[in-house]
Amino acid sequence: MSVLDKLKLDDKVAIVTGAGRGLGRAMSIALAEAGADIVVTARTKTQIEETAGLVRQTGRKALPVSCDVTDSSSVNAMVEATVAEFGRIDILVNNAGGYTAGYNDELADISDETWRIGIDTNLTGAVFCCRAVIPHMTAAAQTGTGRGKIINVTSGFGLRAGRNNFSYTAAKAGLINFTRALSMTYPATIQANLIAPGLFPHGQKALIDWWKGGKFVPMGRLGLDEELGPICVFLASGLSDYMNGQIIVLDGGGLAGGQAPTGFAPVIPMEVA
Numbered sequence: 001m002s003v004l005d006k007l008k009l010d011d012k013v014a015i016v017t018g019a020g021r022g023l024g025r026a027m028s029i030a031l032a033e034a035g036a037d038i039v040v041t042a043r044t045k046t047q048i049e050e051t052a053g054l055v056r057q058t059g060r061k062a063l064p065v066s067c068d069v070t071d072s073s074s075v076n077a078m079v080e081a082t083v084a085e086f087g088r089i090d091i092l093v094n095n096a097g098g099y100t101a102g103y104n105d106e107l108a109d110i111s112d113e114t115w116r117i118g119i120d121t122n123l124t125g126a127v128f129c130c131r132a133v134i135p136h137m138t139a140a141a142q143t144g145t146g147r148g149k150i151i152n153v154t155s156g157f158g159l160r161a162g163r164n165n166f167s168y169t170a171a172k173a174g175l176i177n178f179t180r181a182l183s184m185t186y187p188a189t190i191q192a193n194l195i196a197p198g199l200f201p202h203g204q205k206a207l208i209d210w211w212k213g214g215k216f217v218p219m220g221r222l223g224l225d226e227e228l229g230p231i232c233v234f235l236a237s238g239l240s241d242y243m244n245g246q247i248i249v250l251d252g253g254g255l256a257g258g259q260a261p262t263g264f265a266p267v268i269p270m271e272v273a
């Protein structure tokens, strides 16, 4: 089989969480362009319907399912709806997440509630989705009808920290080791890997301004959503069959050299030798 044939995802079924907008939408479209049918999930119905429409424009099937990943019964229902519609799950992209209420609070101001929302949204949701999906992947492997690819979306903030950035960095770092534990537990049937995006503003002016247009990024620019999709396709495809428990960082070289966007710069500016 040629390299390009191995990239194809024809007849595979992928669940993408947080697929209503942003990176989740971009990865849904890329996976569909590679041949997969997509279960498009998030909480906001209008947004998942919109992504589903874009998936269908590629010629693939889309099943929009409302789901709150922090609620295990909602996750279980979403996975049951997937199996009822498609009868299989080959790929799970745990992308739902982001900053939650009070994400930038000083430690003393973090309530039990805001701490839990941050951890639930960025770590526990992925755990619930894996717990619901993995039995289907392992059953398919046992009958020789498939195997599983899990792609968890962490962040540069899973690999470094930020001032007053507690629940998000803790959750995204936790997601990395949770993924490594998956990769140690199911290596015969499932590969679990991570993508760590850098700064992707989705064209939003407020984010572009906050991140100074990417001038702190070694490549001098911010990420484009469509640049993440191919990495997701690679991790979902046969081209990455020997990759397990790894992180692909897509950040224009930020972590390689240590980027310091406004708000995270050292209190005492570093001197250039």
Ligand SMILES: NC(=O)c1ccc[n+]([C@@H]2O[C@H](COP(=O)([O-])OP(=O)(O)OC[C@H]3O[C@@H](n4cnc5c(N)ncnc54)[C@H](OP(=O)(O)O)[C@@H]3O)[C@@H](O)[C@H]2O)c1
Binding pocket: 017, 018, 019, 020, 021, 022, 023, 024, 041, 042, 043, 044, 045, 047, 067, 068, 069, 070, 095, 096, 097, 098, 099, 121, 125, 153, 154, 155, 156, 196, 197, 198, 199, 200, 201, 202
């Ligand atoms: N953009 C970046 O620069 C960047 C950098 C590093 C890492 N990341 C990570 O990449 C992922 C996507 O980020 P993004 O920038 O594309 O975010 P976004 O534009 O805010 O989209 C987040 C998606 O997740 C969904 N979501 C949030 N909470 C959810 C919940 N409890 N249950 C189900 N769905 C939920 C949202 O839909 P609903 O609100 O409708 O549910 C939405 O579809 C996140 O995990 C984020 O932490 C992003």
